Amino acid sequence: MTDLDTFRAALQQPDEGRPPAIADIMRAGRRLRRKRRFGYGAVVAAALVAVTAVAWPTTAPPATVWPAAAVDAEGSWGQPVATGLRSGKHEIVVTAFHNVNQAYPDITFGVRACAADTSGKLGPCHNQFDDVAPDRSPGFHAIGLPSNLDYVDLPMYGYYVGPATTITVDSRGRTVTADTAVWSEDPEVVLFWFDFKDVYLKPDKTHPNYKKQKVTPGELPDVANWSAYDESGRKLPLGKPFVIG
Structure with a gap:
């Protein structure tokens, strides 16, 4: 059973003349919020990795061009x-x-x-x-x-x-x-x-x-x-x- 199912079950417990199980409801809610925060962080981290891979590609060395350093080549x-x-x-x-x-x-x-x-x-x-x-x-x-x-x-x-x-x-x-x-x-x-x-x-x-x-x-x-x-x-x-x- 997922944490969401547990939370719903706690809310739906029949009271049978008793007060609601507040402690159970709060524990289920805290577990669900923690799980959602973790899931959101994992998605953001994955997105940042993907953006980083696009924004900072491995740069290949530039192609050699002529002349290497001869702006003033002799005889030119x-x-x-x-x-x-x-x-x-x-x-x-x-x-x-x-x-x-x-x-x-x-x-x-x-x-x-x-x-x-x-x-x-x-x-x-x-x-x-x-x-x-x-x-x-x-x-x-x-x-x-x-x-x-x-x-x-x-x-x-x-x-x-x-x-x-x-x-x-x-x-x-x-x-x-x-x-x-x-x-x-x-x-x-x-x-x-x-x-x-x-x-x-x-x-x-x-x-x-x-x-x-x-x-x-x-x-x-x-x-x-x-x-x-x-x-x-x-x-x-x-x-x-x-x-x-």
């Missing part, structure tokens, strides 16, 4: 950008560099794709600067072909001046989209690069020109129809998208 003007691409044990970054070539006084900077390590060391690097148009004129600049330096594969990359959020080019018969990042030193300058699977140097053995022993689009990427769009989808000026080898 501004913050290098991790592309997410790798070649062997190297991570690939894109960044800018100071151009001090006196033959081009209006070209103050160029861009580079580099192998990098977590210490901030850059190299080898593929460097490009635009000798066709002023470095901050609207449009595409300093587009470098995919390359291999010291056994490190580097992607096709370049920069765009203007509010570009989407950059595309036609390659191997399809339109591919670049990854982009705003240069840390000038919000008008957008660095861009292409995934190896989209634009690369390896011969395309499925192309008809390969069987004809001609230069294939894989050996020298057939890139055309450069385009840049802002966040609203408006097409932006091309400038002079000259591809540099």
